[in-house]
Amino acid sequence: MLGLKTDWVLEPEPRDYALADYEGCQAKWCPGCGDHSVLNAVQRLCRDERLPPEQTVFVSGIGCSSRFPHYMKTYGFHGLHGRALPVASGIRARRPDLNIFVATGDGDCCSIGTAHWIHALRYNMKMVVMMFDNNIYGLTKKQTSPTTRRGRRTNTHPDGAFLSPMNPITVSLGVPNASFIAQTVDWNPPHLYATLREAFHHPGFAFVRVMQRCPHFTGDNFELFQTDPSKILLMTHPDGVPVDDALIRTFTTRVEHDPADRMNAFNHAMREDVLPIGLFYRDEEAEHYDSYTREGLDTTPAEKVEAMDKLLDLYCV
């Protein structure tokens, strides 16, 4: 194996990137699927932030949206159902140099992977987590997910889902040390892009719930919000997701929400009459687990052997 070369690689001039530098395989999502629009936003973000593809990793679980890494031309890890976050945390542990994005769905994150989601929020390791929420299991064909609204008919609950859905935002807000919780919609590219950009620049674990259309199984899900944008509550604040005039014109129902105000964030998140979008909560002072996991990265082989020799001395007879 060759040594670590990055230290002496000279880049004569910064590389410039085009969208094509991030375009992987042809996306195989259904026509009209909201995932396409997130993919576009992310590829634009990568280009605009000049992220070297080799320094960027997309990690996912299993599900429609978890195909995401295949459609990027960066490093990717398409792993197990529900387990994207432990893998992403492990990658982050000793690689502060990489840009890490996670693609996960409502089944992947809020059902089979719930334990990891809660704990990853608490670890607060630097990564962008995009939770694609279409309120249904798509890949396995229309089963009830934790965010499926009560009464929706699915293949596992043909008479309608029994229970009220889980609210991933209030759950996230309840986790100590959570540091960035936002919500956006796939059908408004400017807000989607602005939200992901804020998430990318957040120093810790940025959790973004993307309300995502699934024309195949839950086509009616977000229809109301698309046809009547006043049903969307645009949260604005100088510390929140930046909004331009066009957004202000589109979303007439607005509220000024300070993302430092956690209790008020709960109030907005629990509203059922409108769909809030924007930044619920941000805390840049929260502790970062990765600041501990990366300790000792610079230990030299000679130092390691010397330290171990001393340890062995303690066991000597």
Next chain:
Amino acid sequence: MNHIVSPVTAKIQKDAVTLLDEHIVEIVSDSGEGAQTAGQIFGQASAMMGNGVWTVEIIPAEIEPPSRSVPGASGNRIRVGARALHNAGDKADVVIGFNEQVLYSRIDQGAFKKGTHIFLENKWENDPREDVRNTYNEALTDLRERGYKVTGVPMEACCLEYVRDARRGKNIWVLGLLCRLYNRDKDLMRKMITRRFQAKGEKVLNSNLQLFESGFSWARSNLTQTWRIPPRRDDRPHVVMNGNQALAMGCMAAGMEICSMYPITPATSVSHYLAANFKKVGGFVHQAEDEIAAIGFAIGASYAGKTAVTITSGPGLALKTEFIGLAVMAEVPLVIVDVQRGGPSTGLPTKVEQSDLLAVLHGSPGDAPKIVLAPSTIEECFHFMITARRLAEEFRGPVFVLSDANLATGVQPFPRPRLSEDQLSPPIDQSDWDPDVAPYNWDSESGLSRRPIPGQRGGAYVLTGLGHDRHSKVVYESGTNQKTIAMRSKKLAALQRTLKPPTIFGDDTGDLLVVGWGSTRGAVEEAVTRLRKQGRKISSVNLQFLSPLQPGLTEMFRRFKKVMTIEINYSDKKDDPAFAGARRPAQLAMLLRARTLIDIDFWSRVPGSPLQPGILVDVLKHRMDEMRGATC
């Protein structure tokens, strides 16, 4: 041979020292009375004096079970010898009991024999509670009827001269008694007590040293006959540690950067030693939210080029299964340590078993070939970690190290390992990757390939658990799975070609070959040695590689009239008619029968304790007599 005499006669007898080849000492108390500390110090001091030593812990499942209860027995068995020892031996020669009830747990385990000396705390005969006095007196009669030589010892009375709570002092008092009884180096033991207690302040240290002296003087005045076990001849520097400490040291010596774990008995203490020391070598212990996350985190770290280990036991192994399959499928290097305990399910958390072999080999859905190693000594626990790390990287996949609860808590001296920088994992490669080289550029002969690591320009690929081609592209075409699984299987074949046949203990032909794996090696070899001394044509072999198996086994087995395995897992008994025609074999036997087509016999039990060589001698003798009967 009765060296234990009454205090009255002691005064008129001259001190006598008897030389011994070996002795087994047990210290058994209620949990929390410190018998384990005493046992550890006694074992370490003996090792420092040059003796062969094997120590095992006697552990109850609960932290503080009710006092004076049979299942509450806690303590240590220390086997001390004039030669190197590799197992916990047969029946105890000397037992120190803090109460009579805990002794019954050991009797139940078959730990004592006729003539075992029991030094028993005698405060119970004057206990204010009538039922306690009665049970004590009944037990005293019973123990003597069983043929044990019981001596009442006023531990409590002596200790109360120095401490208010004798429960916190008896262990060190007992150490004084043992120091005298076995003529241990008194200054050395005082030094070790000092090392153990100096952090707790001068007052605590001084009272412990006083307790030690008190126990020593009591023994000097009351026990005239003492023993000495001469040191063995080995001038190399040695270290003394248990198997879990050796695994932890091995992790560091192998250059691991991440140990990702979830607490589970009896594996957890590996991460305790790492947590205390890993920082010194720049490593980090991640205590994950569950077993699944623990291996996922390790796989993530490894994918990103950092060497990682995850450590678990049976129930945790079950939870990790899906990720293990992913590591095989996507060829992620990873070392997985399984410190086996009794199963199935929660089973016997603190007790030894070798029941995970088939689960490790075949526990993943789909075909998931992986490398499996089994250390058989404490020393191997250390060295196998370095081998495992190298194999994981070279063969690009998960490597199992199968330890067990016997090795985990067994303490043994072994030659101090030589550390070197080339045992450490190499720094991660961040040089440019040739874009024409696929991320799974399988060599058609060996199935081997090099992997790109994030950060390498030109190497970007998407790792996937889906069926994929050499470019890591998802494929569903017929025939792809056949080809790609064959590539992963070829890696095992390639590794096997580099291995040597295992070394036979004894002659390489004969009547019976005993095959074992893991921690049973010491007991098996001791039993074989005893039988060979009786003229039996018996040999044994210990398999360090269980996947792939070392080459040459079939030929080796054919040179013996009969081959059988000895294991600590469940198999149906040979002579029980209930199993007639449907007898389920022991796990290694099942594997070897399938791989060699030889009718391999087996004897295995799940007693929750290490196998005693004496019991194996009886078993093997019986099987050999049956053979003779058959050929006559």
